Amino acid sequence: MFNVAVIGAGMMGSLHAGHYDALPDSRVAAVLDVRPDAARALAEVYSATAYGDIEEMLADGSIDIVSITTPTPYHKECVLKAAAAGKHVFCEKPIATTLEDGLEMTEACRRAGVVFMVGHVLRYFPEYASAKRLIEDGAVGKVGMVRTSRGGSFPQSAGDWYADKVKSGGVTMDTLIHDFDWLRWSLGEVVRVYGKGLLERAAEHKDYALITLRFASGAVAHVEGTWMRPDGFKTSLEIAGSKGLIAFNNEDSAPIKLAFAGSDGAGVEAVPQSPLSAEDDPYRLELADFLTAIKSGGESPISGADAVEALKISLAALESITTGQPVEIRR
Amino acid sequence: MIRVGMMSFAHMHAGSYAACLGQLPQVELVGVADEDEARGRAAAGTNNTDYYDSYDNLLKQNLDGVVICSENSRHLEMTGMAAAAGVDILCEKPISTNAADAREMIDICRSAKVRLQTAFPCRFSPAVAQVREVVRGGRLGEVVAVKATNHGRMPGGWFVEPQFSGGGAIIDHTVHVADLLRWYTGAEAVEVYAESGTMFNDMNAEDAGLLTISYDNGMFATLDTSWSRPKSFPTWGDVYMEFVGTGGVASVDAFVQRLDLYSDENMTYGWSGWGSNIDIGLIRDWVDCLSSDREPSITGEDGLRALEVALAAYRSVGSGKPEPV
Structure with a gap:
C-alpha cells in the first residue's frame, strides 16, 4: 500500500485524491495546501493529515509518493524537494514553464532514483488512445494533415493565476501542451512551429491560439486552443492520411444530452456528458500506470524527458507568436 | 433578352453555370465554344444551345456577356478575346495563375470598357x-x-x-x-x-x-x-x-x-x-449587372486580392x- 501526499488541494488535487483512494494499492495519507482550509477540507475526506509546510510533510517517512497539482510555477520547488526526500513524484502538466526548470526537475528525479511521471493524461483518454492505435494499425495510411481543437471559457482558479501570462503561459502552454504531447507521441518529433495567439490579452481573461506544427515525418498539424468559447468545453480531432480519415468531436460522440425547462418555460441546457466506467477513467488509468511503474521498478510511463519535449513545442509556439517567425526545434 | 455565351467547359463549374443561365427567363444562352469539340458539343446538347468551333465565332454573336471556364492559365487569353469583342465577362476563380496576368486582365477590361467579374459563388x-x-x-x-x-x-x-x-x-x-x-x-x-x-x-x-x-x-x-x-x-x-x-x-x-x-x-x-444553390445566386447577380449600368458586385480586383x-x-x-x- 502506497501512502500518497497530494500537494495542491484544488480541482485537480481533489480529482487525484479520489483516484488514489479508489485504487487498490494506494491511499491518501497527506494533503498540503498553502490555504489551510483547503488542505483540511480535502484531508478530512480521506482521514489524511493536512499540512501547510512542505518540509514538515516530507519529513514523514511513511509517505511514498508525492502528487503535485499546484499551479505550474510551484511545480519545480515541490518536485525538487520531493525527489530529495526520496519520494516518487507525479506532477501535473505542464512540467514547468522553462526548459531549464524542466530539465533540472527531470535530472533531480533521475539522481534520486525515484519514478517521475508528468500528467499528460490525454494519452489515457480512450478517444485519443484509440486514434493513435488506428494510426499505428495503418487505418488511414501515411498521416498527412492533422487538426486538433481544445478549449472552452477562460479557466477560473485560486488567485486567478491563468490571467498571468508569465505564470501560466496562457492557452498555448497550459491547454495545448496536451495536444502537443499527444501529437508527438502519435506522429513523432516536431521540427518546425509557427503560431498566432492572443497571450498578450490574458489579463483581459482572453486567449486564443492557432498553431501550425511540421513533423519530421512530413505531416502537418493545425492546433487550435481557445479560452474564448462561451458555449462549453469542446475537443475535436481529425487525421487525414493517404488511405483514409479519422474524425472525432466530443459533442457528436457524447451519449448524453440533457435539457431541462426553466421556470419561464425556456430551455436550460446542461453540457453533453460522456461517462466511462470507473476503471476506464483516464485519470484512474494514468495514476494506476504510475503505481505499476513504481511497483515493477520500470520506466516512467510519461517521463520528464517526454514532458520537456512537449514543453519545447509550447515554448516554440509562444516564441513564434511573439516574434512572428517560424521556430525550428532542435534536439 | 440578355445574350450570354460560354467560353470553354474545361472547369467543371461551367455545367452548373450553364444550367443556372438556362433557368433565367431573361437570358438566352447563345452558344458554347470549346476547342475540345466533344466536350463542347456535349455541353451544347445538354443545355439546348449551339456549339461553336471557335471562340471568335461565338463572340461575333452580339453577346452581352460570356462566362469563362477555361483552365486557369488561359483566363488572360480568353479575357483578351472577349474584351476585344466588347463583351462583359464572368471569369471562374482563381482569376489567373499569376498576378501579372490578373493585372493585365483587369487593365484590358478597363481599357476596353467591359466589366470583369470574378466568380466567387460562396x-x-x-x-x-x-x-x-x-x-x-x-x-x-x-x-x-x-x-x-x-x-x-x-x-x-x-x-x-x-x-x-x-x-x-x-x-x-x-x-x-x-x-x-x-x-x-x-x-x-x-x-x-x-x-x-x-x-x-x-x-x-x-x-x-x-x-x-x-x-x-x-x-x-x-x-x-x-x-x-x-x-x-x-x-x-x-x-x-x-x-x-x-x-x-x-x-x-x-x-x-x-x-x-x-x-x-x-x-x-x-x-x-x-x-440553396449558390451558383444561381451568383448568376442572377451577374445577369442583373449585365442588364444595368452598375459595376460587378465582385470585381477583377477582388479576384486579384484573393x-x-x-x-x-x-x-x-x-x-x-x-x-x-
Missing part, C-alpha cells in the same frame, strides 16, 4: 451571407481570429498540372475563403505563412496546404486548403469559417444542409445536399518564412 450562400451580417453587426465584439477550412477531394485532370492550374490545393482552395474574409471584415491580408506538401496522392502538385494569414487590422486567420477528403468521405469537402470575437464565437459551415444517405445499392454513405494570398502562400512555402502579400 458569397451567395444564404448561411455565409447571414453570418456576415452577424460579424458586421458587432455582436461578436472585435473579431480577433478566424479558423477556416476549404477541404476537398483531389480533382485530378488539369487541376493538378501546375502549368494549367498554377499549383494544387493552395491556389484552388485559398481564394474562396480569402475573398470571404475580405468581404466579411473589410480587412486586407498583409502576410502569409504556409506549410504544404503532397501527402495523399502521387502527383506533381501539392494536395495539402495550411495558411496562416495576418490582416492589416491585427486579425489572424488560418485556412486549411487541403484536398484531404478520402474517396470514401460522404461529401466533396467543405467551406467552414469560425469567427472568434471578444464578445462571442460565430461559425458557418456552408454545405452541411443535407440528408444522410446510406445505400446498400453500392454500400456507400453519402450526403444528399438540400441547401489570388495574392495564394501566391504569398507559395512564396512562404519556398522561403520557409512569412511572406508579405
